[in-house]
Ligand code: HEM
Ligand code: SF4
């Protein structure tokens with residue numbers, strides 16, 4: 001299949017950027033989206049041009065490195081799918097694709113389609129951990145957790161920190177990411193001692209980084225490759241109210 | 249951090265307003281208060297559809313007189329609603345600033361997947377409501393729009409609110425303004441009423457389907473009820489006896 005790509009090109013953090021148009025020729029529908037970009041890059045390098053920079057690592061949907069806003073949707077059109085797992089059969093021969101970096105003030109563009117998502121690391125550092133000793137493997141089994149809580153915690157723990165939720169939100173809000181991390185720990189016994197301080201600190205850091213607020217449109221949930229539920233955000237709001245009233 | 253001044257009521261409140269979630273909570277609580285007021289306001293005014301009783305004192309006039317007899321309490325309620333309204337608008341403006349700043353470079357293409365029309369135009373519907381509330385107060389509370397209608401009294405000296413409303417809505421411009429404003433109100437509530445539950449952390453997976461229908465239902469009910477009044481009067485279906 002053949003495609004026309006409009007790709008954001010930007011030399012570095014400080015330069016301005018612009019769209020450049022490329023033709024992607026003889027693409028197999030079995031390729032992943034990133035493999036398609038690899039093919040385009042081979043062509044660019046052969047012509048002595050700089051390849052398109054984009055983030056990737058595992059290429060199996062588990063690391064959260066890949067990104068890309070594809071025709072206005074983070075990670076492209078397929079539900080619950082990262083860009084690295086998105087296959088070209090999701091597109092049609094002759095399609096025109098606009099490929100942009102995730103846009104948010106706290107996610108500055110480093111080069112082309114690569115953005116710095118360090119803001120997420122700082123939100124985690126602010127409280128996305130537990131300080132109690134968890135013991136040996138068998139000790140985990142001796143701490144009872146009811147099945148429903150375990151399942152819900154696990155669904156939030158599936159967050160890979162990719163930033164698609166921020167990219168999809170009209171306010172560039174990091175609510176879904178932050179809430180997934182807060183709720184994953186807040187549902188488990190090991191997370192209880194720091195539960196209130198955690199929500200206050202992580203929410204404070206989220207604001208400090210410059211993310212927007214939640215309008216409850218749920219675009220994040222629709223875009224999330226791990227299909228994290230916005231129930232996490234309701235839970236975060238609830239914990240935030242309780243923690244604020246208790247004063248810590 | 250948020251903990252520094254906690255402990256006192258003012259400290260907690262001040263700390264909350266430092267956070268986007270806190271501003272959103274303020275929006276939800278103040279919005280909820282106004283939803284309650286708007287709903288009761290509509291139900292009370294639907295009395296305009298009641299027939300004129302034999303004694304010539306319409307139920308709407310009795311209701312208005314009862315409200316007036318509250319005296320100081322009425323002013324307490326008015327000032328309370330005003331403060332709540334200002335707080336809502338403040339939170340809306342502050343959050344809008346923060347949200348705009350959060351994406352200085354916009355996308356060339358942004359495709360929404362699940363956003364509703366109403367949720368995308370909350371600022372538009374909200375500001376339309378701001379102007380409407382001012383017009384509405386000038387019209388029926390302070391009588392600045394139509395002084396003759398506002399000055400109407402009944403033989404006993406009672407303020408003729410019923411007659412004022414009927415005469416007021418025979419004017420197509422006034423009736424049209426109310427009808428359009430209530431389309432905005434219905435839109436605003438379509439998103440807002442469901443949104444309150446999520447903001448306050450009450451939208452649990454079990455009740456989410458129900459909660460998501462509540463906003464549209466309340467929006468439709470309040471909008472339809474409020475539009476029915478000016479429309480029926482404009483079409484001459486109600487209040488033929490008033491001259
Ligand atoms: C000047 C007038 C108003 C403005 C500018 C305004 C603006 C807004 C905005 C921007 C939102 C936030 C939506 C978002 O998060 O993106 C909102 C939410 C809301 N508004 Fe208004 N509004 C106004 C008047 C009203 C009135 C008159 C009512 C009630 C009848 C109301 C009820 C609500 C409610 C309940 C919410 C939802 C809060 C939440 O998201 O949890 N607003 N408003
Ligand atoms: S919540 Fe979903 S979209 Fe957001 S960072 Fe985690 S995995 Fe990515």
Ligand code: FES
Pocket residue numbers: 055056057058059060061062063064065066082083084085
């Ligand atoms: S490259 Fe690891 S999730 Fe896509």
